[in-house]
Amino acid sequence: MNNTAKLRFIPMDSAAQQSVEMANLTRRSEIATLTGPSEPSSSAVHVFVLSAFDDSSLQKIAGFKGRGILLFPDQETSGPFIEKVMKSSFVPVPVKLESLAALSFSHAVKSIETLFVESSEQDFSLGEEDLFAVFQAHRLNRFYYTEGRHLREAVLRMAHRVRSRRGIESVAYTLTVPANTALFSLDEALDVLEIAVPPEKPLHFAIRFASGTNHIKISACIASSERTPSDIQSRIDAHPTYLGKLAVIVEGFADGKIDEKRMDELCRENGIEPEDADRLYDIFYVRADETAALMRHLRESRSADERIELIAKALADNFIDVRVLEELANLYRLPADRIIARAGALQEEGSASK
Known part of the structure; x- marks a missing residue:
């Protein structure tokens, strides 16, 4: 898929309509109305926005064929609605309501547009050309958004957020910077973000250059299978090296899936020195x-x-x-x-x- 494809946002209720309008979309996107079974064109990506759990709205788009994204509130991780979404052909994107619901959805809408749509000749992308290799159905795809006046501070903030979700299987980043950003600053930012992403995972990285602004905007979409703490031992066993096993244990602690006592137990059970776990945590999470x-x-x-x-x-x-x-x-x-x-x-x- 070309990442300059047309985006078609379809609000499913009045609150969703308000959020989409607040996003200040570019001309490459359009706001559409669902009038019946959709027959999507190959050049458009359909983004359905649903501001509340609503089985009737889900039934209206159940016959959708093609590539579609469904935004809905991240208020629960299980239940009949989530089960239906996870079984559908949609790419599910739960939106965490960190502030006003309309503003949270607006940020998610804009993040999706920024990720898919190039806005200037200076923009470039790395990694997966087909974004649906990163955005996938049957897995939860969460968006995170941050901004700041300084690139370094904003990047460190985003890297911290991504590292806190270490069960990830793929990551899509968008970094929006002023057009006059120094190359060495971008290089440093990419290095910090690289550490936050597990190696050999599907990755799409887009850098968008903005003019007339000193603010740095970064969004990340993290696609993940919801892991349970019980599978941490199988992940440890899958790594042949000492450092690989150690990394799994430290990631579990950093992600809040195990406490310090359990981390020490896993270290001893797997022939790992607990002091090494403390050292690795300091290197990759504190420093x-x-x-x-x-x-x-x-x-x-x-x-x-x-x-x-x-x-x-x-x-x-x-x-x-x-x-x-x-x-x-x-x-x-x-x-x-x-x-x-x-x-x-x-x-x-x-x-x-x-």
Whole structure:
């Protein structure tokens, strides 16, 4: 699907109509009325907006054929309505009512339009070209939205929100920035957001350039299967490496699915040092921006010597431990003994200078 396809928003009630009108849609979108069984054109994406649980409205669009998105209030995760939605052909997008209902739906509507529709020649997209590889039926697709005057602050806020939903299977991001944004600022923002997304997951990333504004707007759609805490052990078992198993446990703790006591139990049951879990949580959740900078510098380094120096300094500063060192050494095919020796030398230099 081309991400410049026409969007057709169809409000299913008066409150939904108000929300769609508040979104200030572009000319690439239109507000339509449901007059009967829809015969969607291949070039249009239909977005049905339903501001309250309503079986009768759901029945009106039950015969819809093609690609459609259904926005509805995120007030419950089970029940007859949700079961019907999850069995339908629609991409279900529950909208969390964080403020006034009309405003919450308006943000979701605008986020969908911004994600699907290019608005200037400078815009570009990365990852999945077909957004329905990310937006999928039979899975919940939640939108998150944030804005701020400074790119760094807004990105860190969004990364924190996405990391708190670590059961995700795919992510779609939209980042709207002023046209004069410095490239190094965008690069740093992408690094921070990259850490928030699990590797090898369907991803669509769109950057939209706006003019005449100093505000940064970021939205993310997270498609997920609703996991239960009981499957965390199977996820641990699926990882062959120590660090992979450790990451699953730390993610469960960061997501609030297990408490600190259960995290320690899972560590001991799986041969993991609890201190390593504390360290990993600090690196990827408390100090995410510093970790992003380290990973970016490693990618940009042109020689093995530069990478050895970077990793050795991180080890000498106690920013990473030996197990993380081993993972990075394997990733970049570096001699671990040289890194450890250099870290020791850096520590001695630091002690001598005091």
